[in-house]
């Protein structure tokens with residue numbers, strides 16, 4: 001993993017890079033795209049949750065009794081940013097099936113590229129959970145910054161975010177707004193174009209996951 005700033009990491013694992021190449025290919029269809037986003041949710045979520053606290057419990061193996069660790073506390077909230085963030089959730093849930101799932105609805109205005117919130121429902125009490133926010137794309141950073149502002153306003157404290165592809169402009173803005181939030185990036189791309197799309201990117205993640213245009 002490359003450390004880009006304090007709390008900002010870029011994955012270097014060859015399996016993650018291989019899967020991102022599949023997503024970038026314009027010939028990858030909806031079915032495969034969705035499947036690979038789910039797999040990346042599992043691989044990236046696994047790493048992002050490497051510091052979850054554990055507590056030892058006493059159990060009986062078929063041989064003897066022993067102390068063995070389980071995840072401590074109130075566990076995890078996964079919070080996808082709608083719509084595209086939903087694609088990463090099943091892979092993370094396959095690792096942590098008892099996690100609670102919140103949702104934040106954000107869409108980017110096509111002209112101004114400013115994010116607009118249209119939905120927010122978070123598991124209660126959010127303040128006691130590790131919160132893993134998901135969105136495949138971090139472009140200008142506006143949607144992610146606003147989503148995390150909302151979570152913090154409602155009491156969220158221990159926040160991490162995973163995104164598959166990010167633009168340097170967005171990562172800088174995100175880190176300035178939320179230096180306390182751990183950000184995990186699958187690949188840091190070159191730049192944004194005039195329409196605020198990531199280059200080379202993968203196009204519109206929501207449309208490619210859900211088969212819309």
Ligand code: PRP
Nearest residue numbers: 082083084107108139140141142143206
């Ligand atoms: C996309 C993407 C992010 C946002 C990133 O969502 O999934 O949420 O754009 O752009 P930003 O960093 O410049 O804010 P979009 O608004 O297209 O909504 P969708 O997921 O419903 O397609």
Ligand code: URA
Nearest residue numbers: 139197198203204205
């Ligand atoms: N949202 C996307 O889905 N793709 C981009 O490149 C930028 C924002």
